[in-house]
Amino acid sequence: MSRPSLFAEPKQTETADKKFLKRIDELIDESEIEAMAEIDKQIRYKNAKFALIALIAVGLAALLYLGVENQSLPGLPGMDQTAKVEPQPAPGPEIAPLNENVGAATPQNEVKAPIAPEASGEEKPASNLGEMENQAASAISEALSSLDESSSSPAPVNKAPEEEGTGKEKPVVKETKPEVKSNGLPLNPPAGDYYVQVGAFSVKSNADRMLKKLKAAGLPTAVSQTEGTSSMHTLLIGGFSSPDSAQFLMKELKSKGHTPDLVPSQDGNYAILLGKTRSLKNAETMQKKLGQEGIFTQIEKRKVSTPIHVVRVGGFASKDLAARYQKEIAKVGYPKTLVRKITK
Numbered sequence: 001m002s003r004p005s006l007f008a009e010p011k012q013t014e015t016a017d018k019k020f021l022k023r024i025d026e027l028i029d030e031s032e033i034e035a036m037a038e039i040d041k042q043i044r045y046k047n048a049k050f051a052l053i054a055l056i057a058v059g060l061a062a063l064l065y066l067g068v069e070n071q072s073l074p075g076l077p078g079m080d081q082t083a084k085v086e087p088q089p090a091p092g093p094e095i096a097p098l099n100e101n102v103g104a105a106t107p108q109n110e111v112k113a114p115i116a117p118e119a120s121g122e123e124k125p126a127s128n129l130g131e132m133e134n135q136a137a138s139a140i141s142e143a144l145s146s147l148d149e150s151s152s153s154p155a156p157v158n159k160a161p162e163e164e165g166t167g168k169e170k171p172v173v174k175e176t177k178p179e180v181k182s183n184g185l186p187l188n189p190p191a192g193d194y195y196v197q198v199g200a201f202s203v204k205s206n207a208d209r210m211l212k213k214l215k216a217a218g219l220p221t222a223v224s225q226t227e228g229t230s231s232m233h234t235l236l237i238g239g240f241s242s243p244d245s246a247q248f249l250m251k252e253l254k255s256k257g258h259t260p261d262l263v264p265s266q267d268g269n270y271a272i273l274l275g276k277t278r279s280l281k282n283a284e285t286m287q288k289k290l291g292q293e294g295i296f297t298q299i300e301k302r303k304v305s306t307p308i309h310v311v312r313v314g315g316f317a318s319k320d321l322a323a324r325y326q327k328e329i330a331k332v333g334y335p336k337t338l339v340r341k342i343t344k
Helices: 008-072 126-152 204-216 244-255 280-292 319-332
Strands: 194-201 221-240 261-264 270-277 298-316 338-341
Touching (some): 204 298, 221 244, 270 280, 280 298, 319 338
Antiparallel strands (some): 194 298, 221 270, 221 298
16 A cells, blocks of 8 residues: 655645635636726716707707797797787777967978877888988988088188289298207208218228228218329339330230330330339338249339328308317317318
8 A cells, every 4th residue: 555645735735825815816808808898888878978968958949949930039930920910900090179379380391290100010101211211301400401501601701911002912031040960050951061080091992991980970971083193113124215115015914914014114115004102111022023924013202193092071051160170070070170171
């Protein structure tokens, strides 16, 4: 007879526990499924309830709208009249007592006030309403015509007294004062031949810089150009017996970016001018740069005609007004100026 194993019972117990736990899990799953189904059922019930309530509300609103429409529009075809009012015969008009002056004619402008009809279920005939409207319209038209007659009559105009002995009116002359700026100078000064010369430049960019500054200060500034002569150090290539003999070299210099100019030389021949400057040092620097390009020049001091760019303020009608503007120019930063007159 074989003895039972010591570990058999624990194995059976472990298997039973597994089955028990599995059964518990199945019960939990079933309860969850049932709970979800119950929740879905309640949600569907609530949705159906809300839909039914909404449908009933829409139906009641439609019935209410149709009822109000039938009451507000009783005369439209196709609508049942809920209540009809039977017409009642209108009571006869009361006979007013006769006036003693029956044959007296009533004035035309007198408008009789209409007698208010008695309250009844029958509407007033259209003919009576038309007579009342005509009477009211005639009274309004008469009032308007009287107003038009009073307004159409012109008001008396007070005429200015004429001069004795002549039939012409005396002209009225208005005195106009010139506009003045905050500094006491006129905004638009009268034009004249006097002006203030602020500066004179051989380089136009310097003149434009001064012009911009003076205009920013509100001064009537302009730049004029004149021709002048001044002693300058020139860079020359010479000499050429005629202008034609120098044309080949001038074309070659232009192709290299220079601006040559043909001028007469002191020995009676012609020379090519390549540059000019007031400073001898600058002339030597220019000569050195040209030598690096293979262009050999000589420096010669001579009087050369140069354009002069004159910056001036004005002109003004009087010298005193130009002097007043001269003080204003000094405030801008240019104290050394000259008052000049245009010579014709």
